[in-house]
Amino acid sequence: MNWLWFALAGLAAGIISGMGIGGGAVLIPALTILLATGQREAQHINLLFFLPTAAIALCTHIKEGNIEKKGLLKLTLFGVLGAVPAALIAVRINADWLRKGFAVFLLCMAVYELVKGWKKRKERKGSSAAPPHTVNRRQ
Amino acid sequence: MKPRKHISALIGTIAGAANGLFGAGGGSILVPGLEKFIPLETHKAHATALAVMLPLSVVSAVIYTVSSNVEIEWLTVLYVSGGGVIGGVIGAKLLKKLSAAWLNILFGLFLAAGAIRMLTL
Numbered sequence: 001m002n003w004l005w006f007a008l009a010g011l012a013a014g015i016i017s018g019m020g021i022g023g024g025a026v027l028i029p030a031l032t033i034l035l036a037t038g039q040r041e042a043q044h045i046n047l048l049f050f051l052p053t054a055a056i057a058l059c060t061h062i063k064e065g066n067i068e069k070k071g072l073l074k075l076t077l078f079g080v081l082g083a084v085p086a087a088l089i090a091v092r093i094n095a096d097w098l099r100k101g102f103a104v105f106l107l108c109m110a111v112y113e114l115v116k117g118w119k120k121r122k123e124r125k126g127s128s129a130a131p132p133h134t135v136n137r138r139q
Numbered sequence: 140m141k142p143r144k145h146i147s148a149l150i151g152t153i154a155g156a157a158n159g160l161f162g163a164g165g166g167s168i169l170v171p172g173l174e175k176f177i178p179l180e181t182h183k184a185h186a187t188a189l190a191v192m193l194p195l196s197v198v199s200a201v202i203y204t205v206s207s208n209v210e211i212e213w214l215t216v217l218y219v220s221g222g223g224v225i226g227g228v229i230g231a232k233l234l235k236k237l238s239a240a241w242l243n244i245l246f247g248l249f250l251a252a253g254a255i256r257m258l259t260l
Contacts, residue, residue: 014226024163043162082155117243
């Protein structure tokens with residue numbers, strides 16, 4: 001029955017990433033906290049998990065022309081430049097440090113989401129008071 | 140327009156580093172980065188981030204896989220990914236219906252709880 005829990009963890013992470021928020025933030029804690037997977041293994045699973053989901057989503061975006069091609073190559077090249085040494089560190093470093101580092105990163109994401117939610121709430125409250133066109137201009 | 144060029148290199152490098160080190164999180168840097176500094180609209184930022192993240196994750200995943208001290212159950216990957224593909228379709232449909240402030244707050248609290256639990260694990 002263990003496979004069911006892993007599939008459910010994937011399902012939850014898939015829903016979150018489909019909503020555009022980042023499935024790894026759900027999948028990695030779910031795997032490490034609930035399913036006793038090691039931090040490095042959880043990260044590895046998340047990387048592989050991302051590939052099919054992202055490929056499917058990307059096909060849709062390409063068809064709909066949502067991708068900004070200008071600067072894309074540069075972004076990707078520098079991304080790879082950052083990813084290679086970081087991944088080499090990740091596979092060597094102590095897993096406890098890795099988990100703690102990830103937790104701090106997660107905490108930053110949490111603060112970002114909370115601030116974003118708070119701002120949205122304030123904007124909505126403001127919009128009911130202000131005339132609608134002044135709100136639309138901001139977007 | 141020079142600073143803009145440099146900023147995209149910086150955003151890419153940081154996102155790549157996060158993706159390689161934590162196996163996640165590149166998108167959470169790319170999306171706000173692209174929205175703020177390029178600037179792209181939200182749905183374009185999401186799509187472009189995805190286009191950058193896919194090759195990055197391939198590179199990171201290859202390094203993780205080739206490295207001998209990281210071992211995973213491939214069957215587990217299959218189960219998780221199967222759930223993920225189905226979840227992705229559901230999430231994309233939900234996205235159109237839910238975009239409320241409380242969703243960000245709920246998600247933020249959820250992440251904070253996970254982070255604190257992982258720090259004390």
